[in-house]
Amino acid sequence: xxxxxxxxxxxxxxxxxxxxxxxxxxxxxxxxxxxxxxxxxxxxxxxxxxxxxxxxxxxxxxxxxxxxxxxxxxxxxxxxxxxxxxxxxxxxxxxxxxxxxxxxxxxxxxxxxxxxxxxxxxxxxxxxxxxxxxxxxxx
Numbered sequence: 001x002x003x004x005x006x007x008x009x010x011x012x013x014x015x016x017x018x019x020x021x022x023x024x025x026x027x028x029x030x031x032x033x034x035x036x037x038x039x040x041x042x043x044x045x046x047x048x049x050x051x052x053x054x055x056x057x058x059x060x061x062x063x064x065x066x067x068x069x070x071x072x073x074x075x076x077x078x079x080x081x082x083x084x085x086x087x088x089x090x091x092x093x094x095x096x097x098x099x100x101x102x103x104x105x106x107x108x109x110x111x112x113x114x115x116x117x118x119x120x121x122x123x124x125x126x127x128x129x130x131x132x133x134x135x136x137x138x139x
Contacts, residue, residue, distance in 0.1 A: 004092075004095050004096050004099045005099075006033075006036060006099055006102065006103050006106070007052055007055045007103055008032075008036075008052075008055070008103075008106075008107075009050075009052045009053070009054060009055065009107050009110070010054040010055060011054065012107060012110040012111070012114070015110055015113065015114050016032060016035055016036070016039075016110065018123060019035040019038075019113070019123060019127075020032055020034075020035055022123055022124070026124070027123060027124070028123050028124040028127045033068045036068075036102075036103075036106045037068060037070065037073060037106075038109070038113075038127075039105075039106040039107075039108075039109030039110045039113060040073075040074075040077060040102055040103075040105040040106040040109055041073075041109065042108075042109035042112050042113060042130075043104075043105035043106060043107070043108035043109030043110075043112070044077060044080070044081075044105050044109075045134075046108070046109070046112055048105070048108030048109065048111065048112060049081075049101075049104045049105050049107075049108050050104055050107040050108040050111060051104055051107075052103060052104065052107055074098055074099070074102045075087070075088055075098060077098075077101060077102055077105060078097065078098040078101045078102070081101050081105075082097075082101065113127075113130070116130055
């Protein structure tokens with residue numbers, strides 16, 4: 001498997017940093033990988049997939065796949081999106097395709113999160129409110 005790293009859109013770098021670091025290192029997520037995984041799940045839940053037009057190469061390094069706690073979720077996301085199990089084959093081209101699908105949903109999710117927490121001081125509280133609203137919508 002190739003070492004394909006997850007890229008972040010240039011306009012989402014500061015938001016991603018804030019989700020991890022917060023103010024005084026009290027952000028809602030322990031790592032960039034955790035924040036990106038959450039954002040990707042928000043993106044898929046809201047069917048929001050955005051291409052990365054301008055990628056950040058400074059201020060935030062690309063995130064290696066081995067930093068993700070559940071890399072299988074990236075594969076499952078690709079299967080659902082592409083409607084094919086063949087995307088799981090051990091091939092560098094397919095690995096890049098899986099990462100591309102993931103980072104586009106993460107980019108869409110980051111946009112949604114950014115809108116929801118805009119103007120907020122405590123991002124953790126806002127993330128919890130988002131989750132509570134999602135639970136309430138299911139009941």
